[in-house]
Amino acid sequence: MTIARLTDAERDALLAELPEWHLREDGLAIVRTFRFADFSEAWAFMNRVALYAEKADHHPEWFNVYNRVEVTLTTHDANGLSLRDAAMARAMESFV
Ligand code: H2B
Numbered sequence: 001m002t003i004a005r006l007t008d009a010e011r012d013a014l015l016a017e018l019p020e021w022h023l024r025e026d027g028l029a030i031v032r033t034f035r036f037a038d039f040s041e042a043w044a045f046m047n048r049v050a051l052y053a054e055k056a057d058h059h060p061e062w063f064n065v066y067n068r069v070e071v072t073l074t075t076h077d078a079n080g081l082s083l084r085d086a087a088m089a090r091a092m093e094s095f096v
Contacts, residue, residue, distance in 0.1 A: 003078040006086070014086050021089055029061075029074035030085060034096060036067045045069060048095045049088075056091075058084040 006014065014030070015023060021032045036042040042064060053059045061072040073089055075082035 001077050003082045005078045005080045028080045029072050031072050034069045039066050042067050042069050052091045
Protein backbone atom coordinates (compact mmCIF):
# COMPACT_ATOMS: atom_id res chain seq x y z
CA MET A 1 0.00 0.00 0.00
CA THR A 2 1.21 3.50 -0.81
CA ILE A 3 0.38 6.33 1.55
CA ALA A 4 0.84 10.01 0.70
CA ARG A 5 3.87 11.71 2.19
CA LEU A 6 3.42 15.04 3.95
CA THR A 7 4.50 18.05 1.95
CA ASP A 8 7.31 20.20 3.40
CA ALA A 9 4.70 22.75 4.50
CA GLU A 10 2.58 20.08 6.19
CA ARG A 11 5.67 18.69 7.95
CA ASP A 12 6.65 22.16 9.18
CA ALA A 13 3.10 22.79 10.45
CA LEU A 14 3.18 19.48 12.31
CA LEU A 15 6.49 20.32 13.98
CA ALA A 16 5.12 23.73 14.98
CA GLU A 17 2.08 22.03 16.51
CA LEU A 18 4.20 19.49 18.41
CA PRO A 19 7.05 21.40 20.09
CA GLU A 20 8.34 18.34 21.99
CA TRP A 21 8.99 16.49 18.74
CA HIS A 22 11.81 17.06 16.28
CA LEU A 23 12.71 15.95 12.84
CA ARG A 24 15.20 13.12 12.47
CA GLU A 25 18.36 14.16 10.62
CA ASP A 26 17.26 12.51 7.38
CA GLY A 27 13.91 14.32 7.50
CA LEU A 28 11.94 11.08 7.19
CA ALA A 29 10.76 10.70 10.79
CA ILE A 30 9.84 12.61 13.92
CA VAL A 31 11.29 11.68 17.30
CA ARG A 32 10.55 12.37 20.92
CA THR A 33 11.83 11.02 24.23
CA PHE A 34 9.15 10.57 26.90
CA ARG A 35 10.12 10.36 30.57
CA PHE A 36 7.88 8.94 33.27
CA ALA A 37 8.03 8.53 37.03
CA ASP A 38 9.07 4.89 36.79
CA PHE A 39 8.89 1.77 34.61
CA SER A 40 5.28 1.09 35.54
CA GLU A 41 4.20 4.49 34.18
CA ALA A 42 6.27 4.04 31.04
CA TRP A 43 4.76 0.62 30.47
CA ALA A 44 1.22 1.93 30.98
CA PHE A 45 1.89 4.53 28.30
CA MET A 46 3.32 1.91 25.94
CA ASN A 47 0.30 -0.26 26.53
CA ARG A 48 -2.08 2.52 25.53
CA VAL A 49 0.01 3.28 22.47
CA ALA A 50 0.09 -0.40 21.52
CA LEU A 51 -3.72 -0.58 21.54
CA TYR A 52 -3.89 2.57 19.42
CA ALA A 53 -1.26 1.16 17.04
CA GLU A 54 -3.17 -2.04 16.45
CA LYS A 55 -6.41 -0.17 15.83
CA ALA A 56 -4.76 2.29 13.47
CA ASP A 57 -2.53 -0.36 11.86
CA HIS A 58 0.35 2.03 12.39
CA HIS A 59 3.24 1.10 14.63
CA PRO A 60 5.93 3.12 16.38
CA GLU A 61 9.63 2.38 16.53
CA TRP A 62 10.60 2.73 20.16
CA PHE A 63 13.20 1.97 22.76
CA ASN A 64 12.50 1.71 26.47
CA VAL A 65 14.82 1.75 29.45
CA TYR A 66 13.12 1.95 32.85
CA ASN A 67 11.21 5.28 32.80
CA ARG A 68 12.37 6.46 29.36
CA VAL A 69 10.63 5.76 26.05
CA GLU A 70 12.37 6.98 22.90
CA VAL A 71 9.92 7.10 20.00
CA THR A 72 10.48 7.38 16.26
CA LEU A 73 7.48 7.83 13.99
CA THR A 74 7.69 7.26 10.27
CA THR A 75 5.49 5.58 7.67
CA HIS A 76 7.25 2.78 5.89
CA ASP A 77 4.55 2.70 3.20
CA ALA A 78 5.19 6.40 2.49
CA ASN A 79 8.97 6.25 2.85
CA GLY A 80 8.68 9.25 5.15
CA LEU A 81 6.12 11.13 7.20
CA SER A 82 2.38 10.83 6.64
CA LEU A 83 -0.86 11.85 8.33
CA ARG A 84 -0.65 8.57 10.26
CA ASP A 85 2.45 9.78 12.08
CA ALA A 86 0.72 13.07 12.85
CA ALA A 87 -2.28 11.21 14.28
CA MET A 88 -0.10 8.89 16.32
CA ALA A 89 2.01 11.73 17.74
CA ARG A 90 -1.19 13.51 18.79
CA ALA A 91 -2.52 10.31 20.36
CA MET A 92 0.73 9.86 22.30
CA GLU A 93 0.51 13.42 23.57
CA SER A 94 -3.00 12.67 24.83
CA PHE A 95 -1.70 9.63 26.77
CA VAL A 96 0.90 11.43 28.91
N1 H2B B 1 3.51 1.11 10.68
C1 H2B B 1 4.28 2.10 10.23
N2 H2B B 1 4.91 2.90 11.09
N3 H2B B 1 4.39 2.31 8.92
C2 H2B B 1 3.79 1.56 8.00
O1 H2B B 1 3.94 1.78 6.81
C3 H2B B 1 2.97 0.49 8.48
C4 H2B B 1 2.87 0.29 9.88
N4 H2B B 1 2.32 -0.27 7.65
N5 H2B B 1 2.16 -0.73 10.35
C5 H2B B 1 1.38 -1.28 8.08
C6 H2B B 1 1.61 -1.76 9.50
C7 H2B B 1 1.43 -2.39 7.05
O2 H2B B 1 2.68 -3.01 7.07
C8 H2B B 1 0.33 -3.41 7.24
C9 H2B B 1 0.47 -4.53 6.25
O3 H2B B 1 -0.89 -2.76 7.05
